[in-house]
Amino acid sequence: MNEKISAHANAWYQQAEQKAAQYFASLHVQLMENRYVSTLTKDFHLWKKKHIHYDSLLSFLSSGKRKADALDYHRYIGWLNQTGKLDDYLDRSVSYMYMRDLGKDLNSPGIQNRVQHLASDIKKHLLRPTTSKEGVQPEFISLAGLYRWAQKEGVENAVIWLINKLKNVSAHIPQQMNAEHAQRKLIKIIIGVVLHVMEEMDDAALPAERSQRLDEGIRLGYFYGLTYPFIDDLLDSEVLNAKEKEQYSDMIRNALLTGSVPDLGEWDVVNLEFVRYVHAELREAFEYIKSYQKPEAINTFFEQSYVFFHAQDMDRVKELSNPQYSNEELYLPVILKSSSSRLIVRSVISASEDEGFDRRTFFYGIYNQLADDFADMFDDMKAGAVTPYTYFLKYRDQRSDLINPYELYWTVISYLIHDVYHSDAKAREVILDRAINGLKRCKKRLGKQKYNEIMDIFASGNPELNRLIQRMVRYADDVDFFDKLLRDQMVTVLRNNREEKEYFWDTVKNIRQQINQQLLISKNHSVSSINESLIDAANYSLEGDGKRLRPIITWVMGVNEYKLHASAIMPLLRSLEYMHTASLIFDDLPSQDNAPTRRGRPTLHQVHNSATAELTGLYLIQKAIEEQSSLRGFDPTAVLDLIQYSSQKAGEMCIGQSMDLQSRGKALTLEQMNTICFYKTGIAFEASLVMPAILAQVKVSEIASLKKYAYHAGIAFQIKDDVLDWEGEAGLLGKPVRKDVENNNSTFVTILGLEGARRAMWGHYCLAMEALNEMPRSNGFLVHLLDYMVNREN
Template sequence: MRLISTRTASSAETDPTNEYRGRAAYRQAEIRAEKYLEELTERVQSGQYAAELTEDFYVWKKGHVSPWPARLFRSYRTPDRQDYERYIQWMNAVGKLDDYLERSVSYLYMRDLGQALDNPTTQSRVRRTASGLKRSLLSGEGMQEGMPVDGFDTAVLYRWGRQEGIEDTVIWMIAKLKRVSENIPEGLSAEQAQRKLMKIIAGVVLHAREDMDEHTPKEERSRRMDEAVRLGYCYGLTYPFVDDLLDSALLSENEKARYSELIRRALLSGTVPKWDEWNQAFGSESGHNLALIRYIHSELGEAFEYIKSRQGGVGGSIFFEQAYVFFEAQDVDRNKQLEEKGYTAKQLYVPVILKSSGSRLIARSVSQMDEESGDQGFEQRTFYYGIYNQLADDFADLFDDLEAEAVTPYTYYWKHRLERPDLRSPFEMYWSVITYLIRDVYGSDPNTREVILDRAINGLKRARQRLGIPRYEELMDLLTSDMPQLNKVIQQMVKKAEDVEFFDKLLRDQMLIEMKKDREDRERFREQLDEIRAEIDAALPISSESPVPFVGDSLIGAANYSLAGDGKRLRPILARLTAEEGYGLDREAIMPMLKSLEYLHTASLIFDDLPSQDNADTRRGRQTLHTRYDGATAELSGLLLIQQGVKEQASLKGFKPERVLELIHYSARKAEELCMGQALDLKSRGMQLDVERLNEICFYKTGVAFEACLVMPAMLAGAPESEIRLLEKFAYHAGIAFQIRDDLLDAEGEALLIGKPSGKDAANGSSTFVSVLGIGGAKRAMWDHYCEASDAVKALPEGLRFLKHLLDVLVHRER
């Protein structure tokens, strides 16, 4: 059967206005989708699709349905797929991993890149990518061919960026993704938003990567990858802040209508309306959403302008036309009402065809990759392919969509099938799409048939498991009443077929599980920080038991003044979590150790701030001790705090005496190293230092304190030497990352945020990571140390994994 042809053409020659081009493009796309729908409907009505599909299944099942004796005597048992790493290792051990990855990558090339699997170049790239993915999965590197595959692991992402020569871009992306997740309001999923954003970025990066080869100069490759990441992020923002927001209940119907019109105007005019227009459009009704809308306007506006700046000529026109077609189809689909009884097949399916193909058409056009520079069939295959995935997703989401009263072909059929006998089951339409793709779009290519039928059967297997067999069979009876013979074949495949799993499904499930757990752990960690800080704050004040009350009370009051500042208490908090979470030590028993750490740290700050050293006026958001009192009082208060710290350590009870003595000795050695670090810092003032000397100073000034907070609880618990070495590695790199972040805040931060005047290091003539490396270089160095510290955390026991969240706090903090 002849394929429906011709791409949506630019109308620039007939009318110069963006609005005319956009609306004309939508109408042309509608006509094309209507013709596609007619082809699919004809197949359903004639029964042609069922006969063709039965033939395809007969060929396909030979590689997926084993004779029953073979199934009976199978010697291996499939592990739980949620045990991600074990499942991958098992697949490799039983010889299934190669085929599993090859079909997974083939599917990605079909879906995201619009490639034909019978193309020798595509086949070669699929094998190469699958081979690289296998190596990375088995080695635990977390990346393949430069593409992150391990969820939202910032260390993996940064290392990928470094490999591609775009570290600065990845640092920018990580900061942007963090900011987006912080602005996802209640009612929307931050995990889903991050996952969708990463998926879109990866899709645009894939397009850029596939447009290059080994002959592409390194500088050109880095430039294109940089642009792909930024364009992917900018385009991906539309998912959380346009699609998801308009699908949610956060905005009223009036707000949604006004918001849709603002987005439509931007796409048709090529210009984002100013904030005043947005503010006026939403008005007083949106008071509770105003901060969110303002952030969205700023971020979407910046993203829109970046995409616009990268478009030009015909490519730019195609991007805005396709973006408008995509948005308009979504808006038409979104505004359907489930109670409306009169929707036609065109009204139900045409917007679905347009929006399901639009996302990937835009992903290609946003990178300025048109058909003249690549595969001539990309646009055609992508246009026909999209509805296949959309109908599969709508089937999987049927009951959720019914609860939300969303209109999809499935929910509409479910709701109105009894009173509308003219409605055909969307499940039939789904299989009609599959036969059309296999036979007419891909020319009965065996690899294509394999991947498409694998995917379809896998989706039904997952539904059967998710819904339970009784509910699943009830649903199948309802959806397949007009295709009983074909359904019998399909359900046999669902029950008996093997080796139809896909890596992207496993990865998606794993990502969502990990991201949800990570968010819960991160929130718990932040709550713990606040709770522990409050407990430590309450325990820190030194009681007035001086034999010389007139002088002693004054000196103790000065020490308590320093202790009462708005400190982060990171050191005792870190020690408390290490002791309690990592080693199960009693929180009351370790309180003297926690107090000693804060006493010793506060004493070091008092000395650092003195006129003879840093000459600081403010610390922890208040006057430094020597400016509040005088230099002598500050010096004596610092000495008092040191002795108070030793006294607290000597009062530790419930531990082996030799461990307590070892701890006191260790603490004294670390205090000595801190003094050496400060002396190194003072001696280096006004000198041009290199990174090696900065690292040395930083470790002795900051890193040894982090190390002590980790190692001291481990010593009390009798931890093995190997763990202590890993804790020391973490402390070294985390301490330097912490100091670099301090330097960045000093260079870029605001005094009210960081609690001390910014720019103080520059005023003192101090060499810092920023002065030596520049802001960009300092950020790269910080992330290099982040990665090293992250490696140490991964090698530590599960109870110490909270250190990952501490690491994130250190590099993302604003004070």
């Protein structure tokens, strides 16, 4: 890096540091003179009128008024609505978002109308019947909810792109990093950028312009958000050693100062594949963001980004064992990184200049950073990280000059309320709500004893103010925030999804193994040599590397959901796989698909001949009926109903194959394609769900929901097959690719195009999820099965 570029970098940082130093000096004076104490005392006395309630004992004991636990998302929203608190809850939550994320003055013209409008929209979503059902993921967090929003805004392609990007991030994060934390932070940044884009748009923007801007905002949000898990978190983790961290930091710094991401170069690292992935993603991100910048604003983007990174890097290299850091060394990087991280967002989206935003954001950042550092101080202490809190904990008895970060936090609050927001009542309300909420959450997380010990350390300098604050922590109500609820819910959902996904694959593996052990057709002494060859042919087809999805689904529904005995339904599992394998044998015949391979091996007619393949298929169908008729321990009527249903579905599958053959070489409509797809593949999914339900004699309404789920899941599965056939590899798929295209046959991709097919797949995904939500029981397995169908690579 040449001296001229280094000089520019130093000038950028020194200029920002001077501004931070002036702000810090102003805070320091107020802190030393204790000006904030009397000011905040008055603020709290005004504030508490709305938050300290003296309800009667009868009202307190009333079950209708008893507060629901915020960890129970659906009950908590219901409680807020029932008690009439939901409107205020959403108003302060959205107001806080406008202050923190969008840098708005709540007293400025039009802002309150926008706050109320957004709060009203959120309320409508929260109280919709499909989003208030217990056991169902909140619409704000679910993929189905995200895609429905995308359809409404016309940004389906961007959201599909984002879903795939997030899936890859999740798959690549090493064990040394907190995957849920990284994903949550990335999603939060994306939402923040999109909100900025929406706020920047004129209300009169045409739908096409709005869609384009949101599309760009989603991509910009993802690319900017990558800097948190793949720069900040990565450098804080133990994935890289000290030498590699230095090499990685130099690469980031070089990119910001030269405007070009250097090649990766030589890396001697255990997680080399991960580093290559990160480098490729960050290079793509850097080029996309850079290309989006206006020529006159590109230098501002690089300057702000460098200040942010350098401030982070200065904090990162500090060592807790060093007792010599000055207050300025501790706090100036905090001011710079916390403010510049938000200032960058407006630069990223090329927003128009807004001096008021810059000023408010610069002063506001340290408030959030000090609150975050307070919440994380024990984790930071354990990791040996230097923050104002960890440093004060370690050296408070040795360094009388050290500023108490907790006291500075309240000084910042006073400064914001009176110097930045000019004593505005709404600003005071929201800021103090947030501060008390943070202490309440901390007390709940640490426990009363540990919390009091912390307060004895940090709050002993101003006992009267602290007594007032702790009284607010104990008794003040209505200080919860929606973003905190979503944060907790998102972490829970991400963690549960990971655990449920692991359980899903463990279940699939274990049941698949059980099925494989009992699937092959045995030979007895009375079997003739001709029959032996037929059984051998059948077993050859059954031995292939099949997914066994249909019998696995039936096992889960029968055993886990309907509490049927696993051994009792084994004949049903065998029958499903026999029927499915028979259909594949027929599909592969020269008279139909003429496929050379199936399940990674030559097809049956290639190994033997077409006549043997046809007879084997018929033989497997008869074996399936034999297995179904051998079901014992169930209501005989239910078994007869099951056999009748199975026969009907087998006939419909034949109709589907006939329709498929007649359509070869013809251009089909989407409706015709959906019909053929359902008859050929959707019916098999339906049968695997409905047949155990018939045995369990569940309600007709539940069977109807299962059929609806199967219909849309089956089509989604087939669309994914067509997409993979278009862009996949034969080695991964276990069968030839582009056969339909070569034969001029219609597929979802030829009818809709690649992007259109993906959009249709996600549309059916949403409809299948909505069918699951209609069911009387939540079924995590079917949720993850659907996720597998649309996200699989083979």
